[in-house]
Amino acid sequence: MTNAIDAPDAATAGLVLLQGFLQYFCLGVVCSQAVKFWNRSAEDTIYLRSFVAVLIIGGCLQTGLASYKVWVVGIMDRHWWTRHLYNTDFFVNGIVCSVCEAFLIHRCWKVSGRNVWVLVALPPLGMVALIANIYLMVKVTASIGHEPLYMDPLRTSDWAFPCWVYVSLILDIAITVTMSALIWRSKTGYSHVDKTLRNIISILWESAALPCLFMVVAAGLFFGARHSAEARHLDIFFILSTSKFYTLGLLRTLNSRKKFREHFQKKATGRQSLGSWLSHDETVVDPDENHTVGSTPKPKDDSRSPAGTAVCQRASSLSASSPDLDMRERGVTVRKVGFVLVN
The missing domain is CATH 1.20.1070 (Rhopdopsin 7-helix transmembrane proteins)
Structure with a gap:
């Protein structure tokens, strides 16, 4: 004992x-x-x-x-x-x-x-x-x-x-x-x-x-x-x-990533949805698109675009009222949200 x-x-x-x-x-x-x-x-x-x-x-x-x-x-x-x-x-x-x-x-x-x-x-x-x-x-x-x-x-x-x-x-x-x-x-x-x-x-x-x-x-x-x-x-x-x-x-x-992705996908209605942006680490907004709110973006020639940016430049495939186009006009870098939304 x-x-x-x-x-x-x-x-x-x-x-x-x-x-x-x-x-x-x-x-x-x-x-x-x-x-x-x-x-x-x-x-x-x-x-x-x-x-x-x-x-x-x-x-x-x-x-x-x-x-x-x-x-x-x-x-x-x-x-x-x-x-x-x-x-x-x-x-x-x-x-x-x-x-x-x-x-x-x-x-x-x-x-x-x-x-x-x-x-x-x-x-x-x-x-x-x-x-x-x-x-x-x-x-x-x-x-x-x-x-x-x-x-x-x-x-x-x-x-x-x-x-x-x-x-x-x-x-x-x-x-x-x-x-x-x-x-x-x-x-x-x-x-x-x-x-x-x-x-x-x-x-x-x-x-x-x-x-x-x-x-x-x-x-x-x-x-x-x-x-x-x-x-x-x-x-x-x-x-x-x-x-x-x-x-x-x-x-x-x-x-919590899935919940945030689903929230974005419900709000985004364009063909290039914001939810799909948030699913890829390397998909970002073209840094040359620094438009102000309400301005009209200038068309770009995809043939002269750097590799990897074409997916972000196809404005013709988006509706003029697409939320994605509006966000691109504001120069949003969606990648910064990727801390919890991407791998």
Whole structure:
């Protein structure tokens, strides 16, 4: 029988059990979103499907670790820091977050028209967060079985966890603000299109809200509960939930593409429908067509057009009142909406 000095206290055991319940609940929601994605992924690229598969594997691995942690603390009545997998739960959480951040940086770069400043500003922040995560894992590995009771793995380094959480917060906010601004610049003045843009931006902020909120709470507990063994375990509980909320937000964003496509297709009545534009990554509006509202576009000779632009220049095949022609007159670059609508 385990003696009292080796047994986890009630605060530790209770939070570990609660963490296990939350991991299983989130994994169930993630799997339901993943099934919805796979049912609609016939036209998606292998890159996008591989990304979703990595997220699912990471989520299952993290939930498996949480299950083992519940077994060690709740059934075996031992402290988690005495086990060799003690260094893995935060590390796996950080890796899944880094994968999500890398995907978002790539999408932000595409939405910006492959702007070099996006690559200069955002990837270094992601690398700093990844390095801090790896360093903390190494420090935690060195402390396995040698630390006092109520050991908090986030405190094995004075700088690694604060660096990771604050850099991740800055990166998430920067990505969300940048993409929101770029997408909103694509507004057309048409109510149904602008409403869809607002819905896309809302989903972006909703996807970033929960991970950022949990990071802020974890950081506050990390700095504000140094002298309370019971409250000190709350920072681990909140921080280990961030990767699941990242995954949920991204899957929800990807699954919303079909709804937005259908919305555009219902509104577009021309032969070259806006919905078909949104289905191809490389179909964009001719940049030379910078007409003002109400102006008459000049006819173009397809024989002298650059390759790849003929599909955008066939104004003769469109009705004079076609919504697509009106949008072309406004110089709309539909590709910017492609963050959630194309592969």
